Amino acid sequence: MKVALLGAGHIGQRIARLLHGSGDYQVTVFDQNARALAELAAEGIATHVAGDAIESIRAALPGQQVMVNALPYHLAIPAARMALQAGCHYFDLTEDVAATREIKEMAAGARTLFMPQCGLAPGxxxxxxxxxxxxxxxxxxxxxxxxxxxxxxxxxxxxxxxxxxxxxxxxxxxxxxxxxxxxxxxxxxxxxxxxxxxxxxxxxxxxxxxxxxxxxxxxxxxxxxxxxxxxxxxxxxxxxxxxxxxxxxxxxxxxxxxxxxxxxxxxxxxxxxxxxxxxxxxxxxxxxxxxxxxxxxxxxxxxxLSAIQITTAAGICAAVDLFRDGKLPQSGFAAQEQVRLPDFLANRFGCAYEKARQVETIS
Structure with a gap:
């Protein structure tokens, strides 16, 4: 499955390595930071320097099947619009309530899946x-x-x-x-x-x-x-x-x-x-x-790897993987609560939470 990953920051780099390392995803990472991309390129991950972020990404989207958005929250809506126009399935990490509401409206009647808020919280x-x-x-x-x-x-x-x-x-x-x-x-x-x-x-x-x-x-x-x-x-x-x-x-x-x-x-x-x-x-x-x-x-x-990298990347990678396995809707809007917890924890990416230490005492 071909994945366009937007953002090579703290979380984006972890997402890129997880998806690429699985062997089931052809990942292309888009970012304006050439240095961050060079590190990923050295590991065999395809990269694309996005000088004019929106336009250069838009031009490179044809042929991609999934967009994973790891950019700042204020870019969620324009990224989702690009995914809709390109016919890509869309996943992001936004915590922004207004952006999620607009993406939900955007997803109504779409032939592809739109699933925002795939991180830790929300997620x-x-x-x-x-x-x-x-x-x-x-x-x-x-x-x-x-x-x-x-x-x-x-x-x-x-x-x-x-x-x-x-x-x-x-x-x-x-x-x-x-x-x-x-x-x-x-x-x-x-x-x-x-x-x-x-x-x-x-x-x-x-x-x-x-x-x-x-x-x-x-x-x-x-x-x-x-x-x-x-x-x-x-x-x-x-x-x-x-x-x-x-x-x-x-x-x-x-x-x-x-x-x-x-x-x-x-x-x-x-x-x-x-x-x-x-x-x-x-x-x-x-x-x-x-x-x-x-x-x-x-x-x-x-x-x-920081704990926030581990947990956030695990959330969105598991969502993409469960979609690929047919365990999520294939079009329209999907909420996080549509994911079954047993499916998530059994997933090769989501199991990061299953391996976590269970807390013993709470007061």
């Missing part, structure tokens, strides 16, 4: 939550918590850059979807602060945008309360609230991004925490089920 977290929810007769509460965290935090924010700064600020600044008392609502980002501990480590969690994917729409009318929160180390939320609201950098995001890029080092030594709880009635009893995993950074051949 895998929605697959897990929907799977657990299916076993209940009635649903009371679904809580989804995800954190991509430095394993060794040393600064006041207790955070290092592990993924896109653009995506990070986007989820901190936009309204968040939720269901409360059976009604779909919007809640403010950075609100809803809570604390919990896992394996003796203290965490906080608060509202951020995009992590629910399409679950609000899927579970509305079935669940009383549903929400998604990002996990950080205690104190992070208060400092981000100070920067965004009291210093008014929410209205000057370019400055905030520049500050974070200059002052906050990136790290490859990270950990991803996935924590889902579902409660409701099952066979006449009020029960709760929990799914909890920790995924750590590792080394593969000559490349250090």
């Amino acid at each position: 895998f977290i929605g697959i897990v939550a929907h799977h657990l929810a299916q076993s209940f007769d009635t649903l009371q509460e679904v809580k989804m918590r995800v954190g991509a965290l430095p394993e060794f935090p040393t600064n006041a924010l207790k955070y290092n850059l592990t993924w896109s700064v653009d995506g990070l600020i986007n989820e901190y600044c936009h309204p968040c979807e939720a269901i409360r008392d059976g009604k779909a609502i919007e809640v403010l980002p950075l609100e809803g602060l809570e604390h919990f501990s896992v394996d003796g480590i203290e965490y906080e969690a608060f509202n951020t945008s995009g992590g629910l994917g399409t679950l609000c729409e899927t579970l509305e009318g079935r669940v009383r309360n549903l929400d998604y929160k990002t996990v950080r180390y205690p104190g992070h939320r208060n400092l981000m609230q100070f920067l965004l609201r009291e210093l008014q950098l929410e209205s000057d995001q370019a400055t905030l991004k520049d500050i974070l890029r200059r002052s906050m080092p990136a790290t490859m030594q990270d950990v991803v925490l996935v924590f889902v709880t579902v409660s409701g009635m099952k066979r006449g009893s009020f029960l709760q089920e929990v799914f909890a995993r920790k995924i750590f950074a590792e080394r593969a051949r000559d490349h250090q």
